Amino acid sequence: MMHHKPITIFLLLVFFSSQVLSQEELTLEEAIATGLDKNYSIRIADKNYEIDQNNNTIGNAGFLPVIDLSAGKVYQSQDVDLEIQGAEGTFNVSRDGAKSDRFNADAQLSWTIFDGLGMFITKDKLEEFEIAGELSFRIALENTVAAVQSAYYRVVVEQARYGVLEQTLELSAQRTEFSQSRYEIGKGSKIDYLSAQVDYNSDQTDLIVQREVLQMARVDLNVLMGQDPELNYVAIDTFTINDQLLYEDVKEKIVSLNPQLLFAINEQNIAYSEYKEFVSLRYPTIDLDVAYGYGTSNNDAGQLRSSQTQGWTYGLSASWNIFDGFNKNRQIQNARIRRETTMLQKEEIELQLLGDLRKRYSNYVNSIELVGLEKENVEVAIENEEIAIDRYKLGVGTFLELREAQQNNVDAQTRLLNAQLVAKLAEIELLRLSGNILGEQGGYQIGR
Secondary structure, three states: OHHHHHHHHHHHHHHHHHHHHOOOEEOHHHHHHHHHHHOHHHHHHHHHHHHHHHHOOHHHHOOOOEEEEEEEEEEEEEEEEEEEEEOOEEEEEEEEEEEEEEEEEEEEEEEEEEOOOHHHHHHHHHHHHHHHHHHHHHHHHHHHHHHHHHHHHHHHHHHHHHHHHHHHHHHHHHHHHHHHHHHHOOOOOHHHHHHHHHHHHHHHHHHHHHHHHHHHHHHHHHHHOOOOOOOOOEEOOOOOOOOOOOHHHHHHHHHHHOHHHHHHHHHHHHHHHHHHHHHHOOOOEEEEEEEEEEEEEEEOOOOOOEEEEEEEEEEEEEEOOOOOOOHHHHHHHHHHHHHHHHHHHHHHHHHHHHHHHHHHHHHHHHHHHHHHHHHHHHHHHHHHHHHHHHHHHHOOOOHHHHHHHHHHHHHHHHHHHHHHHHHHHHHHHHHHHOOOOOOOOOOOOOOO
16 A cells, blocks of 8 residues: 555645635736725725815814804892892892892804914915825825735746646656556666655655645735635736836836825925914914804892893904014924925935835846746756656666756746746836836726
């Protein structure tokens, strides 16, 4: 029974592979669409963007008046002793449990009609905050699209690696069976047979390890898509590398379109608005106040038994703080410093982005060159393996030659897959840096 163990295990692995192939298929477009719909970073950024939109109103900026309504009624019950001086002399009024009540209702409007143009500056700042929310939302979109693409292609590569190892295991199984047959009929050595078993077991281990690597890659993609990490699928898209990206074109787009850089510029605008807000505090504030009141009073004791009042109250008020311990000056100085800081931060981000561009583009160009070389190596390795198989079957080649050719083929295909993945990831990152990755996705654009 031991002689048939490698073949039995191989059949089980073939069965597992057929189960993988029967899984649901997933295209890159479907993965991106799912990520854009369910990714938590996007959904959170979307909610924050909604808040920034809701805050951008003329009321929040201080343009509109404030209107308050108030009303109340009070009841009293008191023992009263009064001495009242009348025209005919003094007389006393005494009553136990005298009841009285008062009712008041007021409507008041307060409206700041001048505050050193502060309300206009605040409205501009709210506009900038809304733009910041939109840029944050866009950054989340672009990062998610780039991350989903990268994770998807990792799954594609790990699937391909799994396929390479499957082919290697199949060849090892055939070699084991062949060496076993030759050994049993006395034409082969036991060393060849045992070596074939060892190599088969090693290839089986590699395939099991690769199965785990593939599953982890699927988990990472599921998390980015906001899905159950246990979902299984087959990534069916193969990838081609766009080798036409030009350094100067990407650099120009970074300066004009990169959302991180645009966000830094937006921070400058917000800092400038805050600076102008503090400057506006040096001016007086003028308020318009209008009120309408209605009131009644009833009293069981006393000369004034009941009364009723109603009418308007209105007027202008002005206030002007002329000294506050130099706090305004301090706030203005800090706001000016913050604005200068945002300028430095923008320059730093731009420098970092250009540095990333230089590194990624070098990586991109070199990887594309490596892909061409590795394709040639794979062709040679496959041909070499085929020759070694034929020589081994004819009995003129050794198992060491076959194993070496087999391993060279695996290594060449692995290097090719690595070079293709590195080149593709560099391409994705260049598109993300250029702020153009959404435009490359067949119509995926910012939109609610």
